[in-house]
Amino acid sequence: MRVLAAMSGGVDSAVAAARAVAAGHDVVGVHLALSAKPGTLRTGARGCCTIEDSHDARRAADLLGIPFYVWDFAERFTEEVIETFVGEYAAGRTPNPCLTCNEKIKFEALLEKAMALGFDAVCTGHYARLSVVDGVPELRRSRDEGKDQSYVLASLTSEQLRHSMFPLGGSLKSEVREEAAERDLAVAKKPDSHDICFIPDGDTKSFLENKLGQTPGQLVDEETGAVLGEHTGVHGFTIGQRKGLGIDAPAPDGKPRYVLSLEPVSGTVKVGSRDRLAVTEIDAKRPIWPSEKPLDGPTECVIQVRAHGGTADAVAEFDGEHLKIQLRQELQGVAPGQAVVLYRPDEAGDLVLGSGIISATR
Missing domain, CATH: 3.40.50.620 (HUPs)
Structure with a gap:
């Protein structure tokens, strides 16, 4: 070839x-x-x-x-x-x-x-296993679990995978x-590269502020509605973030606060305790099926929401447009915009069933 x-x-x-x-x-x-x-x-x-x-x-x-x-x-x-x-x-x-x-x-x-x-x-x-059986591609986790990159390849179409080699x-x-x-x-x-290549100093917040400017808003306690401080833009935060919130007063229970939700229109960043980060349901849009096999009814699987870590057993369904995922174990820090990848565990190495972009969590 x-x-x-x-x-x-x-x-x-x-x-x-x-x-x-x-x-x-x-x-x-x-x-x-x-x-x-x-x-x-x-x-x-x-x-x-x-x-x-x-x-x-x-x-x-x-x-x-x-x-x-x-x-x-x-x-x-x-x-x-x-x-x-x-x-x-x-x-x-x-x-x-x-x-x-x-x-x-x-x-x-x-x-x-x-x-x-x-x-x-x-x-x-890339570290991922790929085979084509009867013209149908099968994308699986790599042998090296610590380096596995199937998560960032799960958005590829079957046609793209047919012309790929790993x-x-x-x-x-x-x-x-x-x-x-x-x-x-x-x-x-040579050491491995890491972090985001187009942000020279690794300061994502400053990079985004340079691109988007400052859009001031408030930091609000989700439970009480109390205003805890101000910020220069929701783009400086991510769901699950704990450090760099700019809140001077400690929480009443003395425990750290975490970012729970972002509201770009109002500029509100809601914060609260770690246990309020727990997610048990995920909705996802733009589903992609690497092996051209959409889910047919409720399907037991393992889902992953970050490139490294963030996995849980789940039951997923496809309604013809969106993925509906019910987690069997809670996950924390799951944010809209992240990809969710569905795997079917097997002896040959977990098979990628499909992927989607997270649109909502509960």
Whole structure:
């Protein structure tokens, strides 16, 4: 097959490309330039998608003996990822920009261009297991549970998955680093990137305030209605947040307060005790079925609401438009805008049944 290997400049994508070459595919490497001003993205251990990373990707491609290109996706990244991120926070929701990037950039824009150029598949270094049985894709958790990325891939359509390759799904991260060292890849010991790549200093609140300005509002005790303080914008808060609330007086019981809800129109941020964060029901919109099999009646499953952690046994139903999920165990800090992913546990590795965007919780 003709395979386009998305090479971020990290160890995972380099080894994934190497495995595609070793499997006998005709491989071409590509690095995505996602910023019109690469210097504004992080560098070193905390970054991704930087000039430094493009150089690392090129060196890995040269060692593998494959052609290498840099494609400019900065404009689309800004529109699809950054502007969506800002807009969601302004609306009082909590988005996952990595999920959006996978959906809109790596497996929509990139895959579209790859198909137009005659490639059969896009190969990435994501940790997830993928198989196609009788033309139907099956996306599962990776062998390395700590690195599993099936959550941020669960928004991909079956057609996108049919043209995707995840060579690392059956490996542990330690094994990937060992293989990189054996192949003399310079990125073998390169630290993993983390946090949000387009926020240079990691200060999400300041980034959003710079984009949205200040929209003052009140911090209100949910139970009593008492005004506890003021803030400069609901975009500076997320459901479940405990630190940085700007409340001077302690709660009557002496326990910490948490953000319970956000009201962008009135500018009200409601806070309260931790036990009021408990969620037992979730509604979700925009359902996606990677294996083209919508739920048929009440379905026992395990749901996940964050990239790492936040899982619970549940019963999910699909009414033809929305997902209705009843949790068997309470979850806390679940926010509208987050993705919820449904899994079916099995011996082969939990199968992704579907995903949706959380619209309401109770």
